Amino acid sequence: MFTYRYPHPAVTVDCVVFGLDDAPRPVPADADRRDAAAEPRRDPAVDTRDLTVLLIQRDLDPYAGAWALPGGFVQMDEELEAAALRELEEETGVRDLYVEQLGAFGTPGRDPRERVITIAYLAIVNLFDHPVTAATDARNAGWFALDELPRLAFDHEQILEAALERLRTNVRKEPVVFEFLPEKFTLRQVQSLYEAILGEPLDKRNFRKKLQATGLIVPLDEVEMDVAHRAAQLHRFDRERYEALHADGYRWNA
Amino acid sequence: MFTYRYPHPAVTVDCVVFGLDDAPRPVPADADRRDAAAEPRRDPAVDTRDLTVLLIQRDLDPYAGAWALPGGFVQMDEELEAAALRELEEETGVRDLYVEQLGAFGTPGRDPRERVITIAYLAIVNLFDHPVTAATDARNAGWFALDELPRLAFDHEQILEAALERLRTNVRKEPVVFEFLPEKFTLRQVQSLYEAILGEPLDKRNFRKKLQATGLIVPLDEVEMDVAHRAAQLHRFDRERYEALHADGYRWNA
DNA sequence: GCAAAAGTGTTTATGATACACCCATGC
DNA sequence: GCATGGGTGTATCATAAACACTTTTGC
Numbered sequence: 001m002f003t004y005r006y007p008h009p010a011v012t013v014d015c016v017v018f019g020l021d022d023a024p025r026p027v028p029a030d031a032d033r034r035d036a037a038a039e040p041r042r043d044p045a046v047d048t049r050d051l052t053v054l055l056i057q058r059d060l061d062p063y064a065g066a067w068a069l070p071g072g073f074v075q076m077d078e079e080l081e082a083a084a085l086r087e088l089e090e091e092t093g094v095r096d097l098y099v100e101q102l103g104a105f106g107t108p109g110r111d112p113r114e115r116v117i118t119i120a121y122l123a124i125v126n127l128f129d130h131p132v133t134a135a136t137d138a139r140n141a142g143w144f145a146l147d148e149l150p151r152l153a154f155d156h157e158q159i160l161e162a163a164l165e166r167l168r169t170n171v172r173k174e175p176v177v178f179e180f181l182p183e184k185f186t187l188r189q190v191q192s193l194y195e196a197i198l199g200e201p202l203d204k205r206n207f208r209k210k211l212q213a214t215g216l217i218v219p220l221d222e223v224e225m226d227v228a229h230r231a232a233q234l235h236r237f238d239r240e241r242y243e244a245l246h247a248d249g250y251r252w253n254a
Numbered sequence: 255m256f257t258y259r260y261p262h263p264a265v266t267v268d269c270v271v272f273g274l275d276d277a278p279r280p281v282p283a284d285a286d287r288r289d290a291a292a293e294p295r296r297d298p299a300v301d302t303r304d305l306t307v308l309l310i311q312r313d314l315d316p317y318a319g320a321w322a323l324p325g326g327f328v329q330m331d332e333e334l335e336a337a338a339l340r341e342l343e344e345e346t347g348v349r350d351l352y353v354e355q356l357g358a359f360g361t362p363g364r365d366p367r368e369r370v371i372t373i374a375y376l377a378i379v380n381l382f383d384h385p386v387t388a389a390t391d392a393r394n395a396g397w398f399a400l401d402e403l404p405r406l407a408f409d410h411e412q413i414l415e416a417a418l419e420r421l422r423t424n425v426r427k428e429p430v431v432f433e434f435l436p437e438k439f440t441l442r443q444v445q446s447l448y449e450a451i452l453g454e455p456l457d458k459r460n461f462r463k464k465l466q467a468t469g470l471i472v473p474l475d476e477v478e479m480d481v482a483h484r485a486a487q488l489h490r491f492d493r494e495r496y497e498a499l500h501a502d503g504y505r506w507n508a
Numbered sequence: 509g510c511a512a513a514a515g516t517g518t519t520t521a522t523g524a525t526a527c528a529c530c531c532a533t534g535c
Numbered sequence: 536g537c538a539t540g541g542g543t544g545t546a547t548c549a550t551a552a553a554c555a556c557t558t559t560t561g562c
Contacts, residue, residue, distance in 0.1 A: 003255045007330045008262035011360075011371055076261045076369050080360040104358045104373045106265075106334040115330050117265055117373075119358045188541080205543070206525065229539040230532040442514080459516070460552065483512040484559040 009106070009115040013084040014071030014156065016102065016163035017054035017094060017123040020180040020193060021143060051196045052143040053160065054125070055152070056091050059140065062112050063153035069160065070141070071118065084121040092141045094132045097125040098179040100170075102163055110155045122163045122170075128182030171197050175216070175252045178237040186224055186232035187211060194254065210254060216242050263360070263369040267338040268325030268410065270356065270417035271308035271348060271377040274434040274447060275397060305450045306397040307414065308379070309406070310345050313394065316366050317407035323414065324395070325372065338375040346395045348386045351379040352433040354424075356417055364409045376417045376424075382436030425451050429470070429506045432491040440478055440486035441465060448508065464508060470496050 055067040072087040074080060081099060089095045099121050106117035125132065144150065152160065170176050177193050178185075191207050211217050216238045223231035242252070309321040326341040328334060335353060343349045353375050360371035379386065398404065406414065424430050431447050432439075445461050465471050470492045477485035496506070 001257050001259060002261045003257040004262070004264075005255060006264075006327065007256045008258070009265050009328065009330065010258075010260075011263050011265060073260065074263065074360070074371070076263065077362050079362065080358060080371070101357050103355050104334060106328070106373070108331050108333065117328075117334070117371075119360070119371075186541090203526075204541095205527085208542085209544095210524090227540085228534055230534090230541050232541060440514090457552075457554085458514095459554085462515085463517095464551090481513080482561055484514050484561085486514060 007115075009117050010111075011074045012071055012116055012118040013074055013080060013087060013121060014069040014118050014159060015054075015084050015088045015099070015121045015123050016069055016160050017088065017092075017097070017125055018163075018167060018180070019052050019054060019125045019127045019143060020196070021050055021052045021127065021145075050145040050147075051193075052145050053149070054092055054094065055142060055144055055150070057140040057142070058153055066153040067142075067144075067150045068153035069120075069156045074119075080119050081121065084119070084123075088123070092132070094125055094130075096130050097123050098176065099123045102159070102166055105155060105159055107155065118159075120159045120163065122166055124176060124179040126179060126181070168197060172254060173252060175237065175242060175254075178239070181237075184220060184222065184234040184236055186234060187217075188232060190217075214252070216245075261369075263371050264365075265328045266325055266370055266372040267328055267334060267341060267375060268323040268372050268413060269308075269338050269342045269353070269375045269377050270323055270414055271342065271346075271351070271379055272417075272421060272434070273306050273308065273379045273381045273397060274450070275304055275306045275381065275399075304399040304401075305447075306399050307403070308346055308348065308395065308397055309404070311394040311396070312407055320407040321396075321398075321404045322407035323374075323410045328373075334373050335375065338373070338377075342377070346386070348379055348384075350384050351377050352430065353377045356413070356420055359409060359413055361409065372413075374413045374417065376420055378430060378433040380433060380435070422451060422453075426508060427506060429491065429496060429508075432493070435491075438474060438476065438488040438490055440488060441471075442486060444471075468506070470499075 054070060056070045058064055058066055058068050070088050070091040071084070072091070074083040078086070081101065084099060085095070088097075100123075102120040102122045104117060104119050106115075108115060110116065110118075146164070149157075149160075151157070167176075171194065177190060177197075180193055181189055187208050190211065191202055191204065194207070195201055217235050218238050220234045220236060222234045224234060225231065242250075246252075308324065310324050312318055312320055312322050324342050324345040325338070326345070328337040332340070335355065338353060339349070339351075342351075354377075356374040356376045358371060358373050360369075362369060364370065364372075400418070403411075403414075405411070421430075425448065431444060431451075434447055435443055441462050444465065445456055445458065448461070449455055471489050472492050474488045474490060476488045478488060479485065496504075500506075
């Protein structure tokens with residue numbers, strides 16, 4: 001037991017982990033599909049690969065059975081960010097990812113047990129180079145597309161909303177998209193990802209022009225494979241050069 | 255005494271309060287003035303009114319006598335932001351200000367007493383409409399120009415640095431400058447403030463053109479008074495209109 | 509009359525947008 | 536041969552940047 005002269009809140013960390021699912025997702029047991037008649041088809045011009053979020057299913061009360069952001073209590077001797085990474089790996093097996101702090105959420109009553117203040121992190125995992133489906137205990141962790149989210153425990157819907165908003169602003173001023181993508185990617189993959197994050201279609205020629213104008217997207221002598229059409233040129237992001245320019249005040253802008 | 259099954263960190267809030275001092279500040283007892291010979295004069299083209307930060311002098315250990323950001327412990331039943339505002343008013347008398355959350359700082363050892371995680375807030379106080387010198391206990395609170403800061407307690411220098419960086423990015427995409435200024439202001443005041451925050455000179459004509467192009471800066475039928483030169487037109491910021499536009503996706507951009 | 513800051517337009521350069529067709533490949 | 540996505544350039548428009556002189560006022 002630990003005693004203090006004044007009351008102390010509990011402190012947790014929670015991670016909003018975004019990923020890009022490339023493989024077709026299994027169709028969920030659609031609990032509440034909104035009027036399928038009114039919206040019968042997805043726009044075929046937009047790539048159907050979706051932004052997804054990693055959730056875990058709680059097995060303890062409160063909210064037993066509900067889906068929630070991965071997270072847990074901060075230990076007394078660890079950095080906040082380290083706590084977030086530790087909890088994430090413990091609960092989902094996911095590691096090696098981009099993280100940034102999102103903010104603190106601490107409204108009294110957000111956890112029915114006691115006063116809990118959580119520090120939320122925004123994370124991005126590269127599902128191409130570090131596939132996690134194997135490491136993840138499939139029974140209680142899962143990837144959900146943003147338009148097929150279940151109800152979440154605690155105030156996690158609010159946190160997720162804030163993370164998404166942050167992701168949208170970040171994507172315009174930092175090259176975070178490459179955190180989602182494999183080392184070798186096609187320009188179309190980049191564009192689809194921007195469109196998925198921003199939720200709006202972009203002009204193909206202008207987009208490619210702008211990307212190439214940065215000088216940071218270097219074409220490789222390779223093309224994609226196993227596609228039923230003309231294969232696209234592969235590119236890589238010149239991270240070293242970006243870091244150097246960034247240190248000199250260069251700003252990514254897309 | 256309060257007892258828990260697991261150890262709990264303490265949680266505090268700290269405020270980085272920015273202000274714009276209009277009146278000439280008293281010259282500080284310059285402890286470590288860096289080579290006054292090399293930099294003998296301030297650039298006369300840049301307005302000397304300075305961005306300042308509100309600090310308190312600690313009278314308890316740790317860091318007794320050192321200057322620190324105003325802040326304190328979060329109570330168990332209050333919102334984080336409410337705690338920040340409460341502590342700020344208790345310690346400095348300052349109220350009625352703009353606040354936004356900056357982030358959580360929780361490196362183990364940042365407080366020598368126990369594990370303390372602090373949620374930092376960025377605040378801006380309008381020293382024209384709400385002068386605080388009277389309310390502030392002058393013995394242990396004071397305003398410091400950014401280039402004349404004392405050493406700060408804990409990791410508060412780091413927090414202040416983060417706040418300043420945040421202020422600089424905010425000022426470009428939200429009309430926060432008007433939080434500093436009186437209800438009626440001159441365009442030159444706005445420009446000087448931008449220059450003070452961004453640390454770079456701006457072109458007068460382009461700046462005014464851009465401000466006026468927003469349609470949110472409305473000229474009044476009044477001019478400033480008691481100046482030893484031609485009096486400038488006063489303006490006000492049309493906040494209502496800004497809020498309405500903002501809700502429709504309009505972005506401030508300066 | 510002079511010092512000090514207010515006020516005012518035009519030109520140029522740069523970046524953003526809009527837009528449509530042919531090409532390569534797998535089936 | 537056809538379906539599918541890959542790849543390419545130009546003209547227009549809007550925004551940003553550079554730049555210097557006259558006006559008003561207090562002293």
